Amino acid sequence: MTDLQITLFGAGGVFIVGVFSYNKWQEYKAKKSVERAFSTDHDDVLMREGESPVADAQEPVLRQEPRFDTAPAAPAVKAEPSFGAPPPVAVADAPVHAEPSLGDAPAESVPVAAPAAPPVQEVSAASEQATSLVDPLIDCLLPLSLEAPVRGDKILPVLQTLRLVGNKPVHFIGLHVNGDWEPITHGGVYTKMQGGVQLASRSTALNELEYSELVTRLRGVADDIGAEPEVPDMMEVMAEARNLHRFVAGHDAQLGVNLHTNGAPWAISTLLVALEKQGFDVRPDGRFVMPDGDGGYLFSLSTNVTLAEETTPRLTLLLDVPCVAPARDGFGAMVACAKALVGRLDATIVDDYNQALSDAALAEIAGQVQEFYQEMDAADIPAGSTRALRLFS
16 A cells, blocks of 8 residues: 555545534534523413413404494495496395374384385496497407506597407497496596407408407507406307307398389389388488388388399399397388389289299298297397397498
8 A cells, every 4th residue: 555545545534534523513503502492491481371372462452333233244245347237235224213102092003114125226328338339248358457547538549449350340348437337438437448349240250360460459559548458268259259150140131022013114213203102211322221210221122223224123122130120020011011012113022033922921921030030039139139230230
């Protein structure tokens, strides 16, 4: 064994002894620290006999709100925001105070009136309009959390930049400080907002490209007005849009009744006079429509020729079935009009193949129209309703 090896062994031994001694010293210091921390010189309140560890602690004082009755207070019920009027607040019945009788006759029992029924909360016109603009059944809802209440004047110009995605309308409503949801208006102050994009129209359903564009533009609008949008999952929205469009496509019914001349073709100038006498209005786009008395129309009429033609042998009365309420009996009114024009123009009511339509055939069609209305009612999209008009416009 060389001198170098002996030296290395000796140094290694010294290093090992040093490490061992250092560990022992650390162990000794830790032991002393623990003994000082848990020594019996400390007054342990948990070990006192006959004393509660919280005996000297001050009892918390429960604040007792004043009450007019002795019944225990009912727990508060959290009221979720809704588009309608706020629910009525229940008020405890005040006790009936019986005055003592001053006469000799025995006191008569005083009948206690039954508590009055809570008043029916009427939904304001603004709330109804808000529900029709952002409708959970036909719109994809887009909640917007506001950092602070905002004025309609300041956010309306920003909201106007997002009104359409493709051919799908986008609407916004706000929770007014009075507690009602309403369309955003000048002068209003709103604490919450809700957006909505229509899921389907007569032509198409909301698609992925339109939805992606909507999300991008919505985030820009939200940044400008100080809001945080909640964006629904695209796959779920697309599934809802396709389902709604299938319903719209399956109920996109238009019924036509034709009038064919029994002789020479009618001159357009002669037709104009006859149609005006029958009650038709001429729209700016050249269509003839039968007014419903409320600004809309029941059915339309086509001459089946271009504006350059001077005569026509055939007229077509057309009813857009999902857009006319059952109470208006659009089909019955259209048939009655056709029969009146038969006498006025010397014509015959025919189908699309020029086959005469009998009264029995027309009655059968009327029954099918009633079944159609029932299907729409079952889907909660009644014909002629705001929902139907939005979907079938």
